[in-house]
Amino acid sequence: MACVSSLMTTTETKGAADYVLRQAEPGDVAQARSVMLDTVYRDFGHGYLPRWHGDIIDLESSYLAPEDNALFVAVRDGRVVGTAGVRGQTPVSPPHPHEVTRHFEEGRTASLYRVYVRPEHRRRGLAGGLVDACLDFIAGRERYTGVYLHTDARTPGAVEFWSRRGAVLFDERVAVNDMRDGSDEPFETVHFRLRIPR
Template identity: 50%
Template sequence: MTYEIRPAAVEDLPGARSVMLDTLYRDLGYGYNPRWHEDVIDPEAVYLRSPRHALFVAALGDEIVATTGVRAVAPVSPPHPSWLVARYPVDRTAQLFRVYVRADHRRRGLARRLVGEAVRFVAGVGGYEVLYLHTDARVEGAEAFWGSVAKQVCDARDGDVERFQTVHYEIPF
């Protein structure tokens, strides 16, 4: 199988939205939350209309099978420690979002390739000092993957396995 990794175009957005929503509902189990997922409903406005934002997709033929987004927004949701929010000023911080791969396309290097595209984009935009991200440690393989491409800056797990088990990372420039 040959996957194409590329910046998302308008015609890719329905497939990208499908990957995102399926991940939120099926893989993460908490579904769509309008406070945290506005980019999923209108990815064109969020990712394609700002020169400092981007959405990348992995396509297998006409099917979008993976996504990764970059935005300049403060890391505030789900609620994060205030010192962490202060560490990443929005004017100098890019945040990585929606690194999602459909289950039947995992373990093929797609997330790593998409993150590589995001890093190249952020480096090329200029003005960013760091690429920030957080993950839910309950997601299988998340810690191992992020530990291989980023530096952990905060483990905010609280021991309540029913709640978010958030771990924060950064990729400095």
């Protein structure tokens, strides 16, 4: 698969000339999974939860095989150091609040998942470049009319990053999500809508 050349220019201006941002290949799966699992344990504080993180275990079926899904990676010296995924998945209620789901068309929503960068590689524009690659991929699919994502507010810089790119639809830190059946679970979820660059 080809490099995403427009991303290379973007990352070079932020000191990341040694990184390649591209669509993932089957050989990237184990390293991408490692980035994702390390993030849910280190940044989220609760680790892998099969109910919410099953796609991490089966990246091939979740991102590589479906035509309208994709996984993008940031690679340095042959090692995957960042990830971002696109899945054709409309948020549903429950577990998401109605204030979120009413903004999206069933079957026509792309959801962003697993936008993670290893801590020692952050602040170089990699997350932004990976998200741009995802949005370009989404823009090339007529099926999609909306982009949804949610983030855990405990991830350093996540809410600020996504707030610059989209609109907050619901913040579970300040509003109660009555749709969650596991209220004892440690969530600080903020839900966003992003624009498709068309």
